[in-house]
Amino acid sequence: MFAGNTKQSAEGQFTADVIIRGQVFRDNLVEFGGRGDRDFLFFSPDPHLYVDQLSLRSPAALSELHVLRFSEILDYLEELGARLDLKTNTYLQTALQGSYFTAPTTPPIIEYTYKTLHRMFAREVVREMAQNAVGIDYLEGWVPTKLSDGRTASVRAFGSRQLHIVAGNAPQVSAMTIIRNAISRSDSIIKTPSNDPFTALAIAHTMCDMAPDHPLTRHLSVAYWKGGDQVLEDRLYQPHNVEKIVAWGGLSSVRHVTKYIQPGLELIALDPKRSISVIGGEVFDSEESMRDAAQKLAIDFGVVNQVGCVCSRTAFVLSGVDDEGLEKLKQFGDYTYEAMCALPKHMSTAPRAVNPELKANIEAIRVQEDWYYIVGGEKDEGAVIVSLVPEPVNFFEYLENRTLNIVPVDDPGEVFPYCDAYTQTVGIYPENLKTTLRDRLPFYGVQRIASLGYATASNLSMPQDAIEPLRRSCKWIVDEQSLPEVISPLWPDVD
Amino acid sequence: MQSSYDSSVAIDLQGKSLADDPSDFFNYSYTQMHSLSREELEQLQLSALRYRFESLYETIPMVKKLADKQGLTELDTLEDVIPLLFEHTMYKSYPGSLLENHRFDQLTKWLDKLIVEDLSQLDVGNCQGINDWAELLDRETSLNIMHSSGTTGVMSFLPTSKEESRVFSKAWPVCLFQKFGDHCSGMARLPENVEVVSPFYRYGAIGFVRGLQIAIDGLVDGDNSRVHTLYGERLDSDVMYLSGRIQAAKERGNLDSLKVNPTLLQRHQEFEKQQSRLKQDTEDFFEHIINDLNGKRVFMMATWNMIYELAKSGLERGIRNLFAPDSVIYSSGGAKGLDRPENWEQVVCQFAGIKSLTNAYGMTEICGFHIMCEHDHFHIAPWVIPFILDPETSKPLAREGVVTGRAAFYDLIARGHWGGFISGDEVTIHWQGDCPCGAASAYFESAITRLSEKRGGDDKITCAATPGAHRDAMEFLTRVSDSK
Numbered sequence: 001m002f003a004g005n006t007k008q009s010a011e012g013q014f015t016a017d018v019i020i021r022g023q024v025f026r027d028n029l030v031e032f033g034g035r036g037d038r039d040f041l042f043f044s045p046d047p048h049l050y051v052d053q054l055s056l057r058s059p060a061a062l063s064e065l066h067v068l069r070f071s072e073i074l075d076y077l078e079e080l081g082a083r084l085d086l087k088t089n090t091y092l093q094t095a096l097q098g099s100y101f102t103a104p105t106t107p108p109i110i111e112y113t114y115k116t117l118h119r120m121f122a123r124e125v126v127r128e129m130a131q132n133a134v135g136i137d138y139l140e141g142w143v144p145t146k147l148s149d150g151r152t153a154s155v156r157a158f159g160s161r162q163l164h165i166v167a168g169n170a171p172q173v174s175a176m177t178i179i180r181n182a183i184s185r186s187d188s189i190i191k192t193p194s195n196d197p198f199t200a201l202a203i204a205h206t207m208c209d210m211a212p213d214h215p216l217t218r219h220l221s222v223a224y225w226k227g228g229d230q231v232l233e234d235r236l237y238q239p240h241n242v243e244k245i246v247a248w249g250g251l252s253s254v255r256h257v258t259k260y261i262q263p264g265l266e267l268i269a270l271d272p273k274r275s276i277s278v279i280g281g282e283v284f285d286s287e288e289s290m291r292d293a294a295q296k297l298a299i300d301f302g303v304v305n306q307v308g309c310v311c312s313r314t315a316f317v318l319s320g321v322d323d324e325g326l327e328k329l330k331q332f333g334d335y336t337y338e339a340m341c342a343l344p345k346h347m348s349t350a351p352r353a354v355n356p357e358l359k360a361n362i363e364a365i366r367v368q369e370d371w372y373y374i375v376g377g378e379k380d381e382g383a384v385i386v387s388l389v390p391e392p393v394n395f396f397e398y399l400e401n402r403t404l405n406i407v408p409v410d411d412p413g414e415v416f417p418y419c420d421a422y423t424q425t426v427g428i429y430p431e432n433l434k435t436t437l438r439d440r441l442p443f444y445g446v447q448r449i450a451s452l453g454y455a456t457a458s459n460l461s462m463p464q465d466a467i468e469p470l471r472r473s474c475k476w477i478v479d480e481q482s483l484p485e486v487i488s489p490l491w492p493d494v495d
Numbered sequence: 496m497q498s499s500y501d502s503s504v505a506i507d508l509q510g511k512s513l514a515d516d517p518s519d520f521f522n523y524s525y526t527q528m529h530s531l532s533r534e535e536l537e538q539l540q541l542s543a544l545r546y547r548f549e550s551l552y553e554t555i556p557m558v559k560k561l562a563d564k565q566g567l568t569e570l571d572t573l574e575d576v577i578p579l580l581f582e583h584t585m586y587k588s589y590p591g592s593l594l595e596n597h598r599f600d601q602l603t604k605w606l607d608k609l610i611v612e613d614l615s616q617l618d619v620g621n622c623q624g625i626n627d628w629a630e631l632l633d634r635e636t637s638l639n640i641m642h643s644s645g646t647t648g649v650m651s652f653l654p655t656s657k658e659e660s661r662v663f664s665k666a667w668p669v670c671l672f673q674k675f676g677d678h679c680s681g682m683a684r685l686p687e688n689v690e691v692v693s694p695f696y697r698y699g700a701i702g703f704v705r706g707l708q709i710a711i712d713g714l715v716d717g718d719n720s721r722v723h724t725l726y727g728e729r730l731d732s733d734v735m736y737l738s739g740r741i742q743a744a745k746e747r748g749n750l751d752s753l754k755v756n757p758t759l760l761q762r763h764q765e766f767e768k769q770q771s772r773l774k775q776d777t778e779d780f781f782e783h784i785i786n787d788l789n790g791k792r793v794f795m796m797a798t799w800n801m802i803y804e805l806a807k808s809g810l811e812r813g814i815r816n817l818f819a820p821d822s823v824i825y826s827s828g829g830a831k832g833l834d835r836p837e838n839w840e841q842v843v844c845q846f847a848g849i850k851s852l853t854n855a856y857g858m859t860e861i862c863g864f865h866i867m868c869e870h871d872h873f874h875i876a877p878w879v880i881p882f883i884l885d886p887e888t889s890k891p892l893a894r895e896g897v898v899t900g901r902a903a904f905y906d907l908i909a910r911g912h913w914g915g916f917i918s919g920d921e922v923t924i925h926w927q928g929d930c931p932c933g934a935a936s937a938y939f940e941s942a943i944t945r946l947s948e949k950r951g952g953d954d955k956i957t958c959a960a961t962p963g964a965h966r967d968a969m970e971f972l973t974r975v976s977d978s979k
Contacts, residue, residue, distance in 0.1 A: 360919070364587075389592065391592050394587060417749055444749075
């Protein structure tokens with residue numbers, strides 16, 4: 001029985017359709033292996049048969065997007081949000097079933113994400129994103145500025161033809177890509193990843209049902225092909241088809257893309273990242289403050305089972321390394337572990353799969369009691385590793401599955417050697433510790449500073465990874481009005 | 496069926512002799528090593544395992560600690576030992592700064608928990624680096640520690656003892672110079688007129704070089720005049736470690752925070768100079784082999800790409816059948832990221848003048864190799880007890896039929912350190928020992944993969960970073976710029 005964009009076949013397998021600018025294709029199916037469960041397979045139309053349709057033949061077709069009023073875009077997204085109700089939307093329901101197999105998180109977490117996906121489409125959220133990330137006036141029309149030399153320059157942000165290689169560890173990435181495409185009035189092709197082939201498709205399907213002829217529907221395509229499919233990518237990744245490629249996930253996606261980058265085809269790379277926390281000595285002021293910080297820290301590393309780049313992996317605590325400091329630190333480790341275990345299921349659960357290498361590393365240091373104090377981990381539920389020496393564990397870059405390393409330091413400056421271009425968010429407690437750190441952390445590569453407890457709750461209207469992907473996905477066009485009576489002309493005066 | 500070893504006392508005695516000296520136990524016969532029925536072998540292995548556990552439980556602090564935690568006082572079955580197997584990560588479970596800051600007092604304490612010998616009186620006050628420490632341990636203790644390459648910035652230390660190496664070395668002529676079906680037995684015998692060739696360093700504490708020393712002891716009784724290495728000196732362990740740290744710091748982009756003492760830095764620069772001469776030195780070494788070992792019986796131990804390069808350049812010069820036909824070329828592992836050409840073994844055989852190469856599955860942590868037969872099966876050495884674990888739960892999988900899972904071992908030769916070890920490899924085992932080669936032993940299929948490589952796929956996109964991805968990125972970028 002067909003039940004949406006992804007259908008479960010008799011063998012219990014799923015089909016991911018191809019959607020090209022409002023048209024749905026579900027024929028010429030071929031088999032692809034998903035991720036997550038070893039044997040999970042899904043079917044999708046042979047992408048080679050659709051590659052020529054995927055590219056937008058005429059760039060002038062973008063003009064239909066540019067006659068829309070911004071309020072119409074808000075109307076569209078608001079209605080789309082209303083239709084992305086998991087209780088009634090069969091596309092989402094089926095995509096959710098498929099995601100249980102492909103996603104790196106567990107069913108309660110994926111379900112909650114799907115339930116709340118519609119919030120991203122709320123009018124005020126979208127308006128704020130457009131305003132902060134680009135500027136609504138620039139999206140709506142020409143914004144004139146009088147320049148010092150007398151000319152009037154008008155600037156407008158135009159849409160572009162884009163290809164998105166999206167990350168699959170969080171369904172929000174697919175939703176955000178669709179929203180960004182609408183805001184920037186662009187034509188986007190989303191190449192779905194094998195760890196989330198379904199979310200973008202479910203949203204696109206909903207758009208097709210809702211407004212099949214709307215320009216916003218007719219400028220979104222979603223397809224799956226195996227990243228690196230050279231025949232397909234050679235054809236598609238050309239400046240006459242695509243102007244910008246937005247690639248999440250660093251090398252695993254960029255590897256296939258870099259060879260196509262040339263004048264006329266720009267790469268916007270959203271590299272993989274990790275995050276840390278820094279906690280001041282004030283945490284030990286009272287039982288309440290310890291519990292409070294432990295709760296916040298547990299959220300920062302435990303939410304979505306630590307699969308996100310925003311999730312903390314190492315927490316540096318200004319406890320000092322004397323016996324007294326370490327005893328307090330152990331207690332803080334206990335509290336943090338308790339807080340992690342108490343996180344509600346829709347936010348965090350025992351991890352989906354064990355990472356044997358990480359487990360081996362934890363078990364090997366568990367018996368090194370002079371140097372490490374480990375809370376939990378024996379039931380593969382996640383663990384808090386308290387270092388009793390002022391350095392992270394040797395495998396700190398491999399922490400996942402709700403595994404946090406708490407590291408004692410004397411001085412906040414000891415954090416810098418562990419910050420680099422891959423450090424996205426630093427969650428800090430208490431607030432006043434930020435004032436000294438925020439002017440220095442960026443030099444070491446840090447891109448976002450957050451209040452402890454809010455690392456995973458980022459606002460989508462803000463810059464991302466120290467760049468502005470939405471602004472960059474627009475084409476910034478200038479119309480200069482230079483009148484000879486105001487600016488002396490370049491040609492000789494005939495008088 | 497009534498076993499031929501019907502008294503339990505006799506079995507215990509035999510188990511003890513199997514563990515103490517497997518080559519001797521099997522009369523120095525490879526055929527005998529692989530002829531016992533599974534039932535007979537496992538009975539012997541169980542008594543040998545109990546013998547090891549009884550003595551090592553009291554003498555290795557870490558074993559006692561793990562066993563006490565599990566409430567384990569005796570082993571009723573082979574699988575009872577599984578909770579006591581050390582993860583491969585145990586040998587690098589010290590804080591990295593101890594090695595960076597040359598805290599050999601603390602490192603010695605750490606090592607002390609993993610071995611029988613008491614190192615508490617050892618004075619490491621004069622150790623200025625890893626070389627000094629390894630040499631001190633070589634000189635004043637029963638140990639011959641082996642370290643890993645340290646390419647990730649972390650170095651593992653395996654506390655192998657001299658006695659273990661000595662016993663293991665006796666198995667080399669048996670396992671590498673005999674085939675299943677050969678009738679050799681009776682006494683320990685060195686293969687005649689063998690020249691040992693290895694295109695690497697002669698001395699050092701890195702696993703590969705320690706392995707070479709074991710080969711030299713086992714095959715030419717330590718006779719240096721019959722050893723041919725690319726470099727006659729010691730591979731500098733401190734420089735290796737520094738190279739790994741530099742690499743890791745480069746990847747993190749914080750090279751400036753690396754503190755290195757000037758003497759070591761100079762040694763590192765000399766090492767890099769030597770590396771830049773590597774191509775010429777290798778050519779000279781090949782020249783020496785081609786000229787001086789023509790017609791000789793050799794034992795060559797190297798990575799596949801090294802052997803292949805030698806053979807290819809030799810064939811290009813028209814050299815064929817260089818060595819005596821009873822030579823042994825033993826390839827162990829290979830350079831990462833290079834694909835083996837399909838015909839590489841033929842190229843080598845043609846050049847060397849031998850029928851086939853010798854392949855084995857082994858690892859530094861185990862005094863044993865599982866030699867590949869002509870049907871591409873790695874036959875498991877009888878003194879190594881294999882376990883196949885579920886990669887996720889580490890619970891043992893069935894000991895029957897054909898099973899795929901994570902390989903773990905108990906090495907019965909180990910006596911100064913603990914022989915239980917969980918690898919990071921995924922293997923497929925055939926328990927029933929039905930190989931057409933005739934050997935009765937259980938075997939692994941030839942395809943062995945690293946579990947860490949299996950995780951994730953080539954099309955899974957995530958925004959969360961791991962250093963592996965960064966390393967790949969660096970390699971990729973270097974390759975791209977090289978090709979321009």
